[in-house]
Amino acid sequence: MSRSARSGSRDRGAFDVLIVGAGHAGVQVAASLAHSFEGSIGVLSGELCEPYEKPPLTKGFLNGAVTESELLLRPSAFWQESGVTLLLDRRVATVDPDAHVVVTVQGERFGYGRLVWAAGADPIRIGLPGVDLPGVHELRTLEDTVRFRAEIRPGKKVVVIGGGYVGLEAASACVKLGAEVTIVEARSRLLARVTGAEVAEYVLRRHLDHGAHVELDAAVTGIAETDGRAGGVLLSDGRDIPADVVLVSVGIQPNTGVLAAAGARCSNGIEVDLQGRTSLPDVYAAGDCTCFPGDDGGSVRLESLQNAVEQGEIVAKSIMGEDATYGVVPYFWSNQYDIKIKTIGLFTEHDETIVRTGSGSSAFSVVYLRNGRVCAVDSINAMKDYVDARQVLGARIAPSAVLDPAVRLRDAIVADPAGDVPS
Structure with a gap:
């Protein structure tokens, strides 16, 4: 993977869409716009290498199972052929929403028609003696x-x-x-x-x-x-x-400081609506740095690849004038040793759990219920349960069926008193 700065035909000036951040969300916005948006698109990345996937860093790259070249989010040719200008080693210092200008820490100024803030999140740094030591x-x-x-x-x-x-x-x-x-x-x-x-x-x-x-x-x-x-x-x-x-x-904390200083409404992240729009005119946001309206009337912030990609797609559609709103079914995964953990939904505020034995000695699932309905499923080395989990979210289920490993999880759904079964 090249680590030298790479740019397209312009290295400053103005873009019709300027994207800050080259993680999953920012790259998804650029890729979704690339073949149908008629204006200019620029991406500012704070790093020195082409955009790459972050989840495999600890899931495969660290132990040598994944190589650097396999991490690329898009082939190098994409940045040469798509018409998207990728500018590396550019960290944004300020945003002027009235003038529609961003300024980098190097002092470069970039104008924008619409801005997409996809700067992700930074590690929480513990302020303890010795944390700056080598090692x-x-x-x-x-x-x-x-x-x-x-x-x-x-x-x-x-x-x-x-x-x-x-x-x-x-x-x-x-x-x-x-x-x-x-x-x-x-x-x-x-x-x-x-x-x-x-x-x-x-x-x-x-x-x-x-x-x-x-x-x-x-x-x-x-x-x-x-x-x-x-x-x-x-x-x-x-x-x-x-x-x-x-x-x-x-843990990590959303990268909100620059946009908050520009006047964007922020709480547990940059607040966006279901079209990805912030409180600033012509400014969108996507990915780990955002929080958005949840089904319960509160706000949700998700730290996941899926959220970044799907929010990026919605932002691109919004910019194109399409009538699209964000509806998320959260999922997460983790690989440790021979353990494969896959999660659908959010287990927070659950009031009941059902532990379901899997087909092997190291396979099981945990079904979380909130007010009698499934709010999340953790599947550990249990792929069939993970596949079924999306179907049971929001449903009422029969505990006896869940506890029977011979019954598919999706077949444990029971109808509501009104006769409705989630589709």
């Missing part, structure tokens, strides 16, 4: 991952701070590479923000089975220094966990 890493970009992987070798002591999906995927990759891994999580269980206790307990057992050490209810107070670099992770109970390499993975 302390975060994983958000390809460059981050390349630096981190260069330090992982057999026998190296790696401490992962954070027990979410990214941290656990990185931990499993490091174990496969022969490192001695310790996972430090501040909460009482892993994956507390994204899944239920049953899945968290299973994932914990599998990490322990593979030789990782896991510290729960463990508050980090700093990074110890040894010979000018990270040498350990300090806990509030006084322990010092030895470390040659430290990964900080405690």
Whole structure:
């Protein structure tokens, strides 16, 4: 993958559509517009390499199963032939919504007819002593991952701070590479923000089975220094966990600052409507940086590839004048060791769970109910349940059928009293 700056026929000036951010959302907007939009399209990327997929960084690239060239979101030829101008190493400093101008940190000015903010999210950075030492890493970009992987070798002591999906995927990759891994999580269980206790307990057992050490209810107070670099992770109970390499993975925060300073309405992200429009005239947003109206009247922010791509498609349609609104069925996935976790829906505020045995000893699903209806399904090594999960979302189900592994999950749906069955 080329890491040199690449641009099209213009490197400054004005674009009919200017996209800030070259992740999944921004590239999807550009690709959706490329063959039918008659105006000029520019993409500003803050990175030095062509746009790439981010989920495989910890799911395959870190352990060597995926190569750099396989990460490309679009073939290099797309940027030469599509008419889309890709400008690398351009980070936006300010947006002037009245003048329809963005200014980069280098001082370049770009005018726009319509602006799409797809700048994603940045890692949450813990303000503790020692976090700036050599040997302390975060994983958000390809460059981050390349630096981190260069330090992982057999026998190296790696401490992962954070027990979410990214941290656990990185931990499993490091174990496969022969490192001695310790996972430090501040909460009482892993994956507390994204899944239920049953899945968290299973994932914990599998990490322990593979030789990782896991510290729960463990508050980090700093990074110890040894010979000018990270040498350990300090806990509030006084322990010092030895470390040659430290990964900080405690979540991400939406990249809203520049647009908020320009006057965009922001809360848990940049607020957009179901057409992807922000509160600023001619400014749209898509991806991890946004929050949008949910079915319950509240707002939703999703950190997922699917959300970025589908929101990007809606924004492109809105720009083209099509009557399209965003309707999302969230899904997520994670690969750790031989574990394949696939999730449909959102488990938050569920009030009941049903654990369904799968066809193999390591296969099962958890069905989450809210007010008697399915709100989410976690499928662990259970592909048929994952395939059926979309059909049962929002439905009432028969618990006895769910508990019978011989019955397909989709066949557990029961009609509402009015006789309606979700289609």
